[in-house]
Amino acid sequence: RQQLFEYVLQLADTSLILAHRLSEWCGHGPILEQDLAMANISLDLLGEARSYYQYAAELEGRGRTEDDLAYLRNAVEYRNVLLAEQPNGDFAHTIVRQFIYDAFHYHLLLHLQTGPDKQLAAIAEKSVKEAAYHVKWSAEWIIRLGDGTEESRHRVEAAINALWRYSGELTTPSATEQVLQAAGFLPDYAAIQQQIDQHVERVFVEATLPVPQGVFMQKGGKIGRHSEHLGYLLAELQYLQRTYPGLQW
Amino acid sequence: RQQLFEYVLQLADTSLILAHRLSEWCGHGPILEQDLAMANISLDLLGEARSYYQYAAELEGRGRTEDDLAYLRNAVEYRNVLLAEQPNGDFAHTIVRQFIYDAFHYHLLLHLQTGPDKQLAAIAEKSVKEAAYHVKWSAEWIIRLGDGTEESRHRVEAAINALWRYSGELTTPSATEQVLQAAGFLPDYAAIQQQIDQHVERVFVEATLPVPQGVFMQKGGKIGRHSEHLGYLLAELQYLQRTYPGLQW
């Protein structure tokens, strides 16, 4: 139960932080239609995060609310993957970050929705439909940017170079995830990895982009060892709750 | 006394916010020697801010400390001038912001050090020596950038264009300042303005830059009507105190 709590929190934190990053684009996107699309994905992830937080609060059973969990933990207590907290950069960085996550997220949810934990399965079942749309959107942009102009190709390659090193953490199980895998709550990540690889391969071929090989993978987010970006993000996200603790909004 | 408290707080806030902005450069300056110089000025302003906050706390007499005043007021309660909170931009923006402020600050302190309020005069007397160095430093850079390369001239002109509109607020007395002027605590700002104008004129001539004319002046900082930048700055500055109120560090 404690392990499940921690895992659900990890899912929640990742969804929230990625939603936060996407929401930073709001009003500043390159095309109004894409502003809308990013806000949409951000809203989906935010909704998913809330479901996870609510479930985590329930699992914990200590009376904390979704907002307590989101607003009153500091950076070293956050469990999101490093990928989620990386800054938006240019549109190419945002797209690459999103596609790496979407490919993982979609295939993970496909498994989770048939998992033994009813509540997690229910959240996954709802979210997988959204994730299917997300990965379609980000894949299309990977293709457009990779097979667009020379500049867009250059930019998307730079983004892949900067962000690929955060992809490995997604399917590298933490101690918590290993326990849950052993208990049959979580699927074998090797299987998911294979599905992701095929998905990525398909999209990258169409984008005329090489799939990166032999990249040194960073990890640490799942055990609270984040990049320095997260602290600033949380200072902003949590400012009001920290300033006026315990009030209703 | 209430008016004096508010005025001292205004001085404190302006020094702190400008020190904060300068400190953001730390480790990222264009030349290591200038990293040192900016840290120096930042430290001077921070020290000055602390003196003002301590005095303000004393004037208020309600047991608040310098840290309470700095860390536990929100954006609409801050009284710094708009100029101080403007983002660093490129080095030219930082220099122009600094020079506009330094010229005012130096001439203001020259007056304050002979003013009727002993404690304010003492702080001013200590700070005016530092401010004399600051205005020398920023004036030299205005000259180097104005009379340097085509690019530096272009950049410093862009910075002047962006920031000059915040210079008027410095010598436009707020209601509080008008009361203090009437009571003889503060000098007539018209006199200071003349001294500043001469100082600026001298530096700009050497920098081969035209002094801006007929610029529409923004104001509002002195009554808490800030730009949207301040909220983010304070979220960062105050994060730890807001998160753990009342602790010793």
Add this chain to the structure above:
Amino acid sequence: METLELTQEEQFQARIDEDIRIEPKDWMPEAYRKTLIRQISQHAHSELVGMLPEGNWITRAPSLKRKSILLAKVQDEAGHGLYLYSAAETLGASRDQMLADLHSGKAKYSSIFNYPTLSWADMGTIGWLVDGAAILNQVPLCRTSYGPYARAMVRVCKEESFHQRQGFEIMQTLCEGATEQKAMAQEALNRWWWPTLMMFGPADADSPNTEQSMKWRIKRFTNDELRQKFVDMMVPQAEFLGLTVPDDKLQWNEAKQGYDFGDVDWAEFWDVVKGNGPCSRERLQARVDAWDQGAWVREAALAHAEKRKQRAA
């Protein structure tokens, strides 16, 4: 020829007078087309720029629920922008040209968005007051003479009323909350009240285009009429919230069955219109930056679409 044109114009005015909608393919006077393009694109730009002041608080919203609602609201504004640009396009304007005019400063947008959002209560105040004022301006436009515009406005107004209720709810939560929260609400009202009154435009005496626009049924009430309506509507709501409208001269006038209120600071109004609002430069710069920094993305999308087309051929 002259006779024929007059007849067209007369026919056109006759349709308007009978409240028959003008559609894109119908003949219309050039001045009508231009006025509409100007008004609709201004309105579209206002939605676009209007995303910024509220967007400023998405990352700092005080609860996950509020964050979600706020993001969805700003997203709706982007959607409104899209409807309205499309409506203007039916008149022969291109979105790129309209945006170019926004970026060059030639086209205007609502001045209200040149004020900064400084506290969370601003999210309540904007929803409650600014959207409230917008609705008063816009509801009559649902019956405006140009079909695509009227239809766009029906959708816009529906969502706007929803936003307005959400804004009011934020204010209500603050006013029923802690002392600091109520103070936050009052402080926000103090900052936004007068700029909101300016949203109805200059006094009728200084509004030369009103007469023609009313004749064309692009406009159905004068600026001062709407301003009065707004004050009469909002003052009781402020009272309900326990907030004080920052106007010494505000007073119920039994004779006119409405409130008398103080003079708007028209000097400030014209300063802001001229581009000297507290955030005028930042707002425009944010849009120009988004556009310029997005150029390579739009080019890539075009280039890729072109490649696809050639491969398909």
Add this chain to the structure above:
Amino acid sequence: METLELTQEEQFQARIDEDIRIEPKDWMPEAYRKTLIRQISQHAHSELVGMLPEGNWITRAPSLKRKSILLAKVQDEAGHGLYLYSAAETLGASRDQMLADLHSGKAKYSSIFNYPTLSWADMGTIGWLVDGAAILNQVPLCRTSYGPYARAMVRVCKEESFHQRQGFEIMQTLCEGATEQKAMAQEALNRWWWPTLMMFGPADADSPNTEQSMKWRIKRFTNDELRQKFVDMMVPQAEFLGLTVPDDKLQWNEAKQGYDFGDVDWAEFWDVVKGNGPCSRERLQARVDAWDQGAWVREAALAHAEKRKQRAA
């Protein structure tokens, strides 16, 4: 010729053996010069890059006093960088070339700065542990054979001990503070302990240059000797603070009058050395960005100085 060179080299070594300082104008073997340039510039780069992890908390320091102390400390590091670049310049290296080598990744800097600072307690831990380790590395360098380097190190070490005390004081305040503060201190120690042990470099068996450097008195203790010294010094301090060193194998060894301790994760060490540390890219990028974005400033300063000179002529 060969005889003469041998004699020079013998004379040189004799001076070293007698602890007579080598000065810039003295003859020195090319390898000695190169080794020194490499070592001093690495050290200078470490000061420069070392500004970043602590600089990360200046804007978020929890009190005005702490903010002031931290900013002054980071400023001191910039100062140390300046002394050291100057010392290296006496050996014929140019600062621009040294920086170019840093930016290209050719020159190294201390790996410890490739770890992120994630909480305020990291400011304490860096001062206490990292500066503590640096001092152990550096105190012997105050007696190093090359004069300008030794003199620079005297100044550096003096300020470093001051910083170390400040770091310890931050830890002490946290450990005597609230539960959350003590937890913060412990969490920081957990993250920094092992990377700090790595600061002394690879185990002696894997450190091929040590012998020559000790012969030249550029180095006076082996890596493992210093690491042992550090552990023996720090463990009692951690106990004093009430913190637990994150090492299961840590144990007092009466026979050697020192602590036995666990194995450093050398795989991690070499990963970080190879540029795969958690912040390696960010640190280097921050320096490259500062340099590139500052190019126009340096050019302007040069151009202006040139104009002045010509006017004076």
